[in-house]
Amino acid sequence: MHAILESAKKKAVIFDGGMGTMLMAAGLKAGESPELWNIEKPSLVTDIHRKYYEAGSDVVHTNTFGGNTIKLAERGLADKMETINVEAARLAREACPAGKFVAGDIGPTGKLLKPLGDLVLEEAEEGFFRQAQALLKGGVDLISIETMFSLEEALAALRAAKRLGDVLVIAALTFNRTKKGFFTMMGEGVKQAVSAFEAAGAAVIASNCSLGSRDMIDLTKELRAATRKPILIQPNAGKPVTQKGVTSYQQTPAEFAQDGQEIRNIGADMIGGCCGTNPEFIRALAQTLGNLP
Numbered sequence: 001m002h003a004i005l006e007s008a009k010k011k012a013v014i015f016d017g018g019m020g021t022m023l024m025a026a027g028l029k030a031g032e033s034p035e036l037w038n039i040e041k042p043s044l045v046t047d048i049h050r051k052y053y054e055a056g057s058d059v060v061h062t063n064t065f066g067g068n069t070i071k072l073a074e075r076g077l078a079d080k081m082e083t084i085n086v087e088a089a090r091l092a093r094e095a096c097p098a099g100k101f102v103a104g105d106i107g108p109t110g111k112l113l114k115p116l117g118d119l120v121l122e123e124a125e126e127g128f129f130r131q132a133q134a135l136l137k138g139g140v141d142l143i144s145i146e147t148m149f150s151l152e153e154a155l156a157a158l159r160a161a162k163r164l165g166d167v168l169v170i171a172a173l174t175f176n177r178t179k180k181g182f183f184t185m186m187g188e189g190v191k192q193a194v195s196a197f198e199a200a201g202a203a204v205i206a207s208n209c210s211l212g213s214r215d216m217i218d219l220t221k222e223l224r225a226a227t228r229k230p231i232l233i234q235p236n237a238g239k240p241v242t243q244k245g246v247t248s249y250q251q252t253p254a255e256f257a258q259d260g261q262e263i264r265n266i267g268a269d270m271i272g273g274c275c276g277t278n279p280e281f282i283r284a285l286a287q288t289l290g291n292l293p
């Protein structure tokens with residue numbers, strides 16, 4: 001059994017929080033590629049990983065959310081795909097203390113699959129395959145597919161990662177809450193997503209982003225009822241508030257941690273944060289769950 005699943009049997013496994021916010025605080029400008037920092041400002045990226053481990057994260061994600069070829073091509077960086085992902089993995093590995101883990105982050109292409117858009121499924125899968133290959137080459141312990149708003153695209157990434165052999169893959173969709181329940185942007189429901197992920201070999205069923213911790217409590221109940229696999233939940237820091245074009249999150253670390261405890265009680269095996277969360281949120285969460293002294 002993978003060591004991360006062994007840990008999850010003993011205690012809650014704590015993931016990291018937001019990366020984008022941390023990069024912006026470190027000076028990343030709007031429109032600049034976060035992934036390019038893995039090559040151009042490596043020490044700043046390592047610092048962020050280190051802060052999360054110090055705050056109690058057992059797992060951090062590589063800075064490769066937009067690191068697939070299709071997404072990188074938007075900024076003319078497609079030819080740097082392999083270097084960016086190998087370096088990103090190496091940076092997180094460098095910050096990772098013994099006994100903790102590095103998750104290779106795979107995010108969406110940002111494009112819609114045919115027939116709604118012009119993204120060809122095979123091309124998306126090939127792009128994810130090459131990204132996962134580079135992340136593993138750089139030394140990640142597992143692959144974490146995040147913030148997918150299309151089940152079909154998430155499955156393409158999952159299949160791609162599974163082609164690389166005996167690799168542990170976490171598959172996360174992002175759900176919106178409607179009057180009829182939780183659905184992806186493409187209209188897929190929780191049960192449909194869970195059974196498709198299980199059939200395709202996901203080791204951990206996950207959800208991140210879009211929802212704050214209050215809504216994630218209810219989503220966790222549905223996920224827990226739908227699967228016996230380990231679950232990872234990464235909520236945003238409450239609902240975003242936009243004032244004068246600037247988006248911010250109002251939740252405090254203590255409120256986030258309290259909801260995290262509830263999510264844990266419902267049966268989430270792994271918990272982290274998404275947009276608006278930072279090492280303070282992770283520290284509060286780790287303390288509340290008893291993972292830190």
Ligand SMILES: [Zn+2]
Binds near residue numbers: 209210236274
């Ligand atoms: Zn997010």
